[in-house]
Amino acid sequence: MFRFFVTCARGTEGALRRELAAMRIAGAKGDRGGVWFDGPLEMGMDVCLRARTAVRVLMQLAEIEAGDGDSLYAAARRIPWRDWITVQSTFAVFANVKDTPGLTHSGFAALKVKDAVADALRDALGARPDVDAKSPEVSIALHLAGGRGGLFLDLAGEALHRRGTRVAMVEAPLKETLAAAVLMLGGAQPELPFIDPMCGSGTLAIEHALATRGIASGIRRRFGFERWPTLSAEARAAWGRLREREDEAAARAMTGDWPPVVCADVDTGALTAARQNAAAAGMDDAITFERADVTALERRWPAATLATNPPYGERLNPAALDAIYRGIGRTFERLTGWRAIVLSGNPALAQAIRRKPAVSHRLWNGPLEARLLRYDL
Ligand SMILES: C[S@@+](CC[C@H](N)C(=O)[O-])C[C@H]1O[C@@H](n2cnc3c(N)ncnc32)[C@H](O)[C@@H]1O
Structure with missing residues (x-):
């Protein structure tokens, strides 16, 4: 079981909650800019594929309290990163930090987490993976407000408003x-x-x-988790079944x-x-x-x-x-x-x-x- 935070446009949390309820996800709780729920990894995959109003699907690895760079590094270092990242894989950290006087720059906070991930993997595996900010295999997200928040894996990769079907633009298109x-x-x-x-x-x-x-809104695109190096054979098989179900529904x-x-x-x-x-x-x-x-x-x-x-x-x-x-x-x-x-x-x-x-x-x-x-x- 994991805890997920699904983000959406501010003011649309009610629509996202309704969607999750229709997907039989029980106990979803609205928050500003998103909705929390608990469930297995496959549930997060299904949300990526089907939730029309979801922007990102974040799977929480740890709740953290960090008031400055050192405490953030220490909190990030405690996470068993080898469960998610290998020496050969690439990763990137995206941070959103606010109201934390000891961490005034999101870029600096991202750097601290990146160092913690690299050091933890070097200690565990003898080498560190590369960072690829443009197209990482594993995207890590840090959210911190008032010194409290969490570290997450981003299941979607590219934000979910990108359905893979926008080929032509006008001025001011809606997401x-x-x-x-x-x-x-x-x-x-x-x-x-x-x-x-x-x-x-x-x-x-x-x-x-x-x-x-x-x-399904995501039927014509791929998702970040499909590139995770440690994704188990069971999880891949479950994902294959979800896609097949939606492909068949679309054909019908x-x-x-x-x-x-x-x-x-x-x-x-x-x-x-x-x-x-x-x-x-x-x-x-x-x-x-x-x-x-x-x-x-x-x-x-x-x-x-x-x-x-x-x-x-x-x-x-x-x-x-x-x-x-x-x-x-x-x-x-x-x-x-x-x-x-x-x-x-x-x-x-x-x-x-x-x-x-x-x-x-x-x-x-x-x-x-x-x-x-x-x-x-
Ligand atoms: C804000 S844009 C709509 C964007 C759209 N929702 C999208 O996602 O791309 C407004 C549109 O109204 C059109 N428009 C402006 N005046 C119009 C009129 N009198 N009759 C019909 N369309 C008009 C413009 O050409 C423009 O494409």
Whole structure:
């Protein structure tokens, strides 16, 4: 059994907890920026593969108290690193340290842990492994706040918003993990048609198409733990079974009959990017693409989910932005029976929509505070 800390965008912990509960992970506890749970290694692997809102899956090796470099070194040195790292493997340490007066630089803290790992392995095995900061086989994470925290192994490797399917970018794309959380917290309805009328690179629509089909979010990528040199044959076999289960479920989903999913945008470059990303995710046949202005959107279905992330305003002048926001408000007046889920980084949008949201939820898009608004029109 291990203790895991699964990180997510701040404000989306509730969505992650719901996902873990749906995966039958009992006793998960929310914390700021993530959720804790206890379970075997395979459970952590499964979270990497399936939890749409999870950013990193960290497996705790030790709880530590360290107020300065020496005590951090000593705490890190006590961990039996040879269980996880061999002389031939590469490793790296990533540190996030705050409110610890004796350790004011995360880089210095990472260096102390790296020294402890290297010294412990040299003592145990007669040689030390190499550090590879770019593509380590074993990623070690240190989290320390107020002198307390933990040392973890990072199961995911590359952060989980990287689904391995983003091939084309636009300005200000949403992270896939945040898009998934917006759809979950906003209550996107899987049984109804779906449209994002300001789709950019298509993140919300692609995440929605994958989620309604129950296709695992990590099905097209690899994970850090797959490269661990000491991963046992049993663990590899368990991982093989998990992948096989999800591959089979995805193949079955492709033969189903699903409600329409539409990506629209005024910008042809955005639509090209959305199309390419959908193809990389295997969802190009599931989504239709339209060049259209949001102000021209009609009520083409009696009930539907609209989910969108309108421009925030950094790149538009205030008058142009105001016109878009008012246009969205007028469009919503026509969409009776629809549910509209809006991720807004600008309070002016809620004012322009001029109706009371059924849900108004604060979350963070990276460092930017944003609001998830749901309107039942
Ligand atoms: C913040 S971006 C959306 C990013 C997207 N969620 C993603 O993950 O890539 C806003 C998008 O709104 C589009 N847009 C701006 N004004 C529009 C309008 N009047 N009608 C339709 N789309 C519009 C822009 O072209 C841009 O692609």
